Amino acid sequence: MSENKKLIPKRRFKEFENTDAWEQHELGDLAEIVRGASPRPIQNPKWFDQNSEIGWLRISDVTEQNGRIHFLEQRISEAGQGKTRVLHSSHLLLSIAATVGKPVINYVPTGVHDGFLIFLNPKFDLEFMFQWLEMFRPQWQKYGQPGSQVNLNSDLVKNQKIFIPSLGEQKEISSFFTNLDQTIAFQQRKLEKMKSMKSAYLSEMFPAEGERKPKRRFPGFTDDWEQRELGKVAKFRRGSFPQPYGLEKWYGGINEMPFVQVVDVDDNLRLVSDTKQKISLLAQPKSVFVPQGKVLVTLQGSIGRVAINQYPAYVDRTLLIFESYNIHIDEIFWAYIIQKKFDIEKQKAPGGTIKTITKEVLAKFSVSIPSYDEQQKIGSFFDNLDQTIAFQQKKLEKLKNIKKAYLNEMFI
Known part of the structure; x- marks a missing residue:
C-alpha cells in the first residue's frame, strides 16, 4: 500500500474521492x-x-x-x-x-x-x-x-x-456527524420520556404506603387491595452453589447451563441475554434449578434488583427465588410488587441503600394485592411498556454503534 493510500480514510464523500490526501x-x-x-x-x-x-x-x-x-x-x-x-x-x-x-x-x-x-x-x-x-x-x-x-x-x-483533510471536507464530515448526533439525541430523549412515563405509572397504579387503592385504575376495578405479609403469600428460597467458588470444575463443559448471579440481573425485569458464567454438569446438583418465568431478587451487592428469568437456569445463593404462591398470583405483577416494595425499603434505609436483608425480615414485608384479574391487567400493561422501552433502547444502541463505525471509517 502506498503512503498516499494510508492518508485516505476508508469511507469518504464522493466529491472528495479524487482530491488531496x-x-x-x-x-x-x-x-x-x-x-x-x-x-x-x-x-x-x-x-x-x-x-x-x-x-x-x-x-x-x-x-x-x-x-x-x-x-x-x-x-x-x-x-x-x-x-x-x-x-x-x-x-x-x-x-x-x-x-x-x-x-x-x-x-x-x-x-x-x-x-x-x-x-x-x-x-x-x-x-x-x-x-x-x-x-x-x-x-x-x-x-x-x-x-x-x-x-x-x-x-x-x-x-x-x-x-x-481540507477545511471543505472537514465541514462536510462535521455536518454528517451533527445530523447523526441530533438523531441520537432525539432517540435518547424519546427513551427518557418513556422511562419517565413508566415511573409515573408505577407511582399511580400501585397504592402508596398505607393506602388501599391506587390513584389510577383500569375501568371496572373498585375494590380495596388486600394487605398481606409476603411470607403468607409466597414460598421462596435462596439459590445455591458448591463451595469454594472459583474451582474450574464447577464451570463450563459438556451439558453446561446458564448460572445466574447478581451481575446477570439486567434492567426492565429481565436477565442479561447470556449469563457471565455457565455451571458445569458436576456442580448442577449442588445448585438450584429454576424454570423459565420465575421471579428472582438480588440479596447481595445491589440488593432488591428484580428479574423474571426468560430462560431455564441455575441460580446462585446471592439471589432469592419465588418458587410458588399460596394464592392466585400473576408473575409479572408480582415482580413489580417486589420491585416497588424494595424501592420503598431503600428510601427508609440510611443513605438509600439496604445493607443486608434476612429471609425472616423479608417474610414480614407487607404487600398490597388486588384481584387476580386486576393483577393480570397491570402485569400485561407494564410488560408491554417494558418491551417498548427495550425496543427503543435497542434503537439507541444501534444508532450509537452506527456512529462508532462511521467514526472509525471516516477518520484516519
Missing part, C-alpha cells in the same frame, strides 16, 4: 492549547455568584450534557472570573481529569477550570475536531498504567499527531 499535523500546530484555571480554595463561596452571567463548567455538566454545554447551573463571581479562563464564545475543550479525553464545546459563556484544556485560535472546524477527539478518546489510555488513572497534560495533547 489528508495531511499530518500535531495538534499543537493547529491551535494554541492552554489549560484552564481554578480559584483556590475552590470551596470559598466568594468565587461564586448565582446572578453572574458566566457559568462554571464542572465534570458533572460534561457527563449530563454529553460534552455539548448549553447550560451551566453554577455561576462564577467577578472575583472568581479573575482567577480562571473565561470563554465568551464557543470553543473546543478537552477534559483531562475524571472524564479523561472527553471533548467539550461550550455554547454559553463559560469559566473553565484546570481540569480542561482549551483550543484557542483553531485552524480547524470545531465540530470536525470534536468528532475526531471522540473517535480518538480510547487511545489516550496509552498514557496510563494498567488499572491506574490516565494523566493528560497540554504537552501530550500538543504533540499528538493527527491526519486532517
Whole structure:
C-alpha cells in the first residue's frame, strides 16, 4: 500500500474521492492549547455568584450534557472570573481529569477550570475536531498504567499527531456527524420520556404506603387491595452453589447451563441475554434449578434488583427465588410488587441503600394485592411498556454503534 493510500480514510464523500490526501499535523500546530484555571480554595463561596452571567463548567455538566454545554447551573463571581479562563464564545475543550479525553464545546459563556484544556485560535472546524477527539478518546489510555488513572497534560495533547483533510471536507464530515448526533439525541430523549412515563405509572397504579387503592385504575376495578405479609403469600428460597467458588470444575463443559448471579440481573425485569458464567454438569446438583418465568431478587451487592428469568437456569445463593404462591398470583405483577416494595425499603434505609436483608425480615414485608384479574391487567400493561422501552433502547444502541463505525471509517 502506498503512503498516499494510508492518508485516505476508508469511507469518504464522493466529491472528495479524487482530491488531496489528508495531511499530518500535531495538534499543537493547529491551535494554541492552554489549560484552564481554578480559584483556590475552590470551596470559598466568594468565587461564586448565582446572578453572574458566566457559568462554571464542572465534570458533572460534561457527563449530563454529553460534552455539548448549553447550560451551566453554577455561576462564577467577578472575583472568581479573575482567577480562571473565561470563554465568551464557543470553543473546543478537552477534559483531562475524571472524564479523561472527553471533548467539550461550550455554547454559553463559560469559566473553565484546570481540569480542561482549551483550543484557542483553531485552524480547524470545531465540530470536525470534536468528532475526531471522540473517535480518538480510547487511545489516550496509552498514557496510563494498567488499572491506574490516565494523566493528560497540554504537552501530550500538543504533540499528538493527527491526519486532517481540507477545511471543505472537514465541514462536510462535521455536518454528517451533527445530523447523526441530533438523531441520537432525539432517540435518547424519546427513551427518557418513556422511562419517565413508566415511573409515573408505577407511582399511580400501585397504592402508596398505607393506602388501599391506587390513584389510577383500569375501568371496572373498585375494590380495596388486600394487605398481606409476603411470607403468607409466597414460598421462596435462596439459590445455591458448591463451595469454594472459583474451582474450574464447577464451570463450563459438556451439558453446561446458564448460572445466574447478581451481575446477570439486567434492567426492565429481565436477565442479561447470556449469563457471565455457565455451571458445569458436576456442580448442577449442588445448585438450584429454576424454570423459565420465575421471579428472582438480588440479596447481595445491589440488593432488591428484580428479574423474571426468560430462560431455564441455575441460580446462585446471592439471589432469592419465588418458587410458588399460596394464592392466585400473576408473575409479572408480582415482580413489580417486589420491585416497588424494595424501592420503598431503600428510601427508609440510611443513605438509600439496604445493607443486608434476612429471609425472616423479608417474610414480614407487607404487600398490597388486588384481584387476580386486576393483577393480570397491570402485569400485561407494564410488560408491554417494558418491551417498548427495550425496543427503543435497542434503537439507541444501534444508532450509537452506527456512529462508532462511521467514526472509525471516516477518520484516519
